[in-house]
Amino acid sequence: MPEAVLSVNGLDGHYGDSHVLHGVNFSIRAGEVVTLVGRNGAGKTSTLRAIMGLLPRRSGSIALRGRQLIGLPPHRIARAGIGYVPDDRGIFASLSVAENLALPPRAQAGALSDGEIDALFPRLKERRASPGTKLSGGEQQMLAIARALRTGARLLLLDEPTEGLAPVIVQQIGAILRDLKSRGYTVLLVEQNVHFAASVADRHIVMENGRVVDSLDNAELAADPGRLDRFLGV
């Protein structure tokens, strides 16, 4: 079995006085694509933010290929090899598309080349000079993913990459994720759309009230399609 790329153990997270993550446990192996699912407010975004060091307070253990990330500032975590796409995409309005793309320092060898990025995201190439926020929602999402890839990170954290996008764009993002998987990237993505999740991911981790409450792979999901509904339905 491939080694764990990311191991989260007993992760607690707080915003000021409010305690939002309660001993979150999961791990992801190299090359896996895993979704984090759960209702709004379950703690998915907070989990990704805690991994990136963006939560005001966190404790427990987060290990990236054995290296402890708790205590490191966000830029050191990013440079350790995690590409992050926040839920609002984090595109800078005062930067052009090209500047957004070139922003992160290349922390790891073996990043996709500019040519590979252009091939993977043809729509971005045409819009290099426009300001970041003149892009459509789908283009912004592609830019955010492309930007995360340029760091050379082999582990990607994507927070709801398909939210609010037209079905055709969702399909394109699905194709990009499958392409990345075939290149050996490890991906943890927050996803509300179960069909999309099943189409790109190997495994699903279910969160509720700041805890991991279930974990299942695609075969288990296919055998019991209702298993997620309990945690997602209203």
Added chain:
Amino acid sequence: MSVQVLSGQLLLGLINGAFYALLSLGLAVIFGVLGIINFAHGAFYMVGAFAAWGLATYLDVGYWPALVLVPLAMGLLGMGVERLMLKRLAGLDPLYGLLATFGLALVLEGTFRQVYGSSGQPYPVPEALQGGVNLGFMFLPLYRGWVVAASIVVCLATWLAIERTALGARLRAVTERPDVAQALGLNVPLLVTVTFGVAVALAAFAGVMAAPVYQANPLMGSNLIIVVFAVVVIGGMGSLSGAILSGYGLGLAEGMTKVFYPPAANIVVFVIMAVVLMVRPAGLFGRAS
């Protein structure tokens, strides 16, 4: 009225504008990246002038070396101030930053006033720039021409560095969304410290340039900083080009007022500020948020 009087006052206005622009540019950069209003900016300018005077008086170091050494040293001092003092206030209400820098300004000013009194210490115009040229319609003292030219070049270079280079893109990203920038791998704390240092160096550079014009005076910073705040507000808090252009523009407006209605010269900037705030609260070049 004669052309000489008019162009003379325009030149004086442009000189003042050169200092307004250098200081308001630094203030705008600090406000963008640190989110604080740096009340100590005028004090740093004053210390810059005194540092040049001290170098000349005690160490026989002339104007040109001072023009390089003083901004470097003050930039380092600024980084120290950011690391030891302002960093601890990050995330708190911006009021804390304003009060801390106001306190720092009072301490710096009080110290210099205690030691040197309130009268200025004269500083000579560097030899190479003594005298002037007759432009036909007016006499241009060389040193004043140099101040205006150097200020324009430095402001333009700073603006280009921020708006057109990769390092500037990092600065803009940190200004906009420091958390996202840091999660993408940018060393935001270091960028913030260096930015503050560079802005302080700009103020010190202005201080050295001001010494031969206004002398080194403990009060020169607080006299200037109030006008500079108005300049930043008029230009638009977040806008660098606004800070630069309104710096020169308001210097010229002051000069014009001295020609046409001298009693209003000292308040014209504040009148303009009041009008701008009523008509365009985000400032002339600011984007309403």
